[in-house]
Amino acid sequence: MPHAFAKPALLALVLAFAAAPAFADPLADNVAAIDPSIREIRVPGSWEKDGKKGLYRVVLSRSGDGTSHLFVQWLVLGADGTPSLERSIEIAEVAAQKLAVSDFTTDLENGLTVFVAIAHPSGDDPASYELIVEDDGSYRFGPASN
Numbered sequence: 745m746p747h748a749f750a751k752p753a754l755l756a757l758v759l760a761f762a763a764a765p766a767f768a769d770p771l772a773d774n775v776a777a778i779d780p781s782i783r784e785i786r787v788p789g790s791w792e793k794d795g796k797k798g799l800y801r802v803v804l805s806r807s808g809d810g811t812s813h814l815f816v817q818w819l820v821l822g823a824d825g826t827p828s829l830e831r832s833i834e835i836a837e838v839a840a841q842k843l844a845v846s847d848f849t850t851d852l853e854n855g856l857t858v859f860v861a862i863a864h865p866s867g868d869d870p871a872s873y874e875l876i877v878e879d880d881g882s883y884r885f886g887p888a889s890n
Contacts, residue, residue, distance in 0.1 A: 781805040783812075787819075788850035793879050797821050798830060800856050800877075804845055812845035814838045816856065816877050835875060837885045843873075855879065859888060 778785075784804040791798055798820040805813045814835040819827040838845065838860070846863035850856065858875040865871045870887035877883045 779805065781807060784848075786848075786850065788856070789852040791818065791856075791879070796830070799827060800850075800852075802848065802850060802858060804848065806844070807839075809842075810844045811842045812838050814845060814848075814858075814860070814875070816858070816875075816883070818881075831881055833877075833881050833883070835883065835885055 782803060782805050784802075786802045787799050788802060789800060791800055798818055801817040801819055803815040803817065805815075807813065815832055816835065817832040818830040820830040821827055837843075843860075844863040845860055847861040849859045851859070856877040858877070860873040860875060862869070862871055862873065872888040873885060874888040875883060875885045
């Protein structure tokens, strides 16, 4: 009768594992927590200043009325290579002018430059803008010079 206990034991084992809490995946939890208004996140490259090294991150979000919000972030890399947020700035002119950003590209030749394309510019409004970001967080934003 050794098999008489096999089925109940197997059933008990299956139920025990089914009832056990699943271990959360912190990375998956962080990805799931990204705000749905975030349309794009890009990491165009690295920066180095005052003995610190890190990465630039550009974040584009869009509100319900279609207005875009553009952010530039500096991620600093710890000794183990783990990034943490050093600074974050919003490019206020994008939202203030109610621009709908359709795309952007970046260049790192002389610091961070972001070229911003606008969806459906009206009248004489520019179809593209240029953002030049300085190491100290200051920036210049205006119609592209091309």
